[in-house]
Amino acid sequence: MVEVPLSRGVLLVPGFGSGPGYFAPTDAWLRSCGYEPAHASIGRNLGCTDELVALVERQLVAHAEATGGPVVLLGHSRGGALARLVALRRPELVRGLVMLGSPVRDVLGANRFVVGLARGLTWLSAIGLRGLLTADCLTGSCFRTNSLALAAPLPPRLPALALYSLRDRIAPWRLCLDPYAECVAVRSSHTGLRAAPDVFAALESRLANWK
Template identity: 40%
Template sequence: MQLLPPKLPNLRALPPIWRESLLPAEAASLVLDPVFRGHGVPAGHGRPVLLIPGYLAGDASLTTMARWLQRAGYRTERAGIRLNVGCGGATVTRLEERLEALSAAAGGRRVALVGQSRGGAHARALAGRRPELVSGVVALGSPLRDPLMVHPLVRMNVELVGRLGSLGVPGLLNSGCRDGDCCEPLRENLRTPLPPDVGYVSIYSRRDGIVDWRACLDPGAEHVEVDATHLGMGFHAPTYRAVAAALRRFRDAELGADEPAAAPLAAAA
């Protein structure tokens, strides 16, 4: 079975991948921004949030965001992923178990899912599978329309990992993950429309050096544009403001008619 389709997406408009080296500057700016100290961040009051890392990343990549949410009073849970290179179908099944446990530990509350890059696609699939347990999804730079609309160097890495997985190296995605049976439930979950009471926000950047920003524009999502690198979305102050606004919307929807209606999310400055 062919691992990847032969036609590469048109990525000539993608910013140079070297821009991802600006991550340290974005992280330094975050520490100085009022949002990092909680300004404008809705109080969590124990509301659960499950954080899902991106491709080639693990739980540690979202440590800064997790601690920020904890300071605001949210109950955060990691995905239990050391390196997100495994079969997507198997990963979402494991995440479903964590989702169930986190909701139960939070007294039956619905869980907000925040996923970066590939993790955002996992979050969307998980919400499609168990919408009754999810208050909303926030995807950060996630190729939701096509997982292979990425920089050619990253796509080459995906292909290499897939070939190793097909040769029997454990814990890696393989040729069946693109079109085979192992990930068919995941693909079906991604196509399943979310009910109105499950929020869905896709945050994207035209400066993204890894993912073609157009891949983030899922028609079913509310789109918020920021000016960040791909890796920097986990350390970028305007992205944090967009996440905070999304969580506020999820909270308001949970509380119902007693809360004032929230305005549409604005592009983060």
Template identity: 40%
Template sequence: MVDVWEPFSPPAALRRREMLGWLGYLQAVGPRVPAVDARSGPVPVLTVPGFLTGDWSMIPLARHLRRSGHATFTSGITVNSGCTEMLVESLERRLEDVVAAAERPVVVVGQSRGGTLCRMVAVRRPELLAGVVTLASPLLHQLATTQALVHQVQLMARLNVCGWPWLLTTDCLSGGCAERTSALLESPWPAGLPFVSLYSRQDAVVDWHACLDPAAEHIEVGGTHNGMGTDRHVQRLLAAKVRSFSART
């Protein structure tokens, strides 16, 4: 595990592509896809959004999964901006509720920071999971990102001190929270639990090298960081992987 990960500066062309990647979330608007019974059929899926987004950002991906026959559940995260340790604990409680409702283990799919949280929860509660898939997630270091985003995170920590409690804290960056959550990322992966990390060399937000967790199966895809969850190829690939997890349950 890398203790120090230098922020990187992506080329201007990749930064422009990341801005266009947000257009994919227009797919979140549209007719609702009917829910699927979580207790029968293919394995259910719990989706976890990335940094500074919420469950709304996973709607396009969840719709595709439901069309493929999977029941889907949201994480309950309105904005993924809070303390890392608190988010892990909240996600663990949500996972317990989903497994109780589905009456069987489920797959968790996390985008960006959401995937990092999924990796941490999987180490704590592997018995609740049928598999984990991460999309453009920094798995080797929580701040394997651009200098601009590092500055943004540091600003959020300062705002927390000024009375914005819904933002992550300085403790999440360099204190006890950072040490404990980093230890979770470094923990051995639970034996036999499927783990897939999708990444893109065109990623202009997260250093793609940080997505290459040795415990995971690595799958390279095209496209941008922001657009990964709305990319049709990624959605089809993800559904196929989740179906392969279903065969194990």
């Protein structure tokens, strides 16, 4: 067993359309390794990007205080993109960043069906349903600002890991290759990244060695 570092907090950021128990396998594995995972409370991750980033940032602050130091941000799919945006805002609170199947190079380049669902949410938002993506998140200033941030360099002392799979049918693997992260291929479906043995093997030594 690899030695667990003093700062053991991990904040898990779920993907688009997440439900109860979304990160249960990841949570169980982290706890078995001695970490203290917390789950970002962002509902089903269907809301405005700016608002969700602010929510995750507040929970990052709280988990860092609760665990006594900087924590690892670990996000799946859209959650990885949110985690990256938060890491840019608060690098002093982040010990490392993990993105699982996160198409950070072009979030609208994901599976067309999923992007179509996102566009449908903006229509529902326009007719008055709250807490959903708005058109601004896909075509307006919210989209442009966050797209630029996703392309921005990460702080040089912030270790980052982008895991991708050639079998992924939701997030095309080339879009998951963050140029400022260590990019590692794993064998998994998109949803399976939360429980894949390859993922846990890649995480074990890196989480332990990140300072």
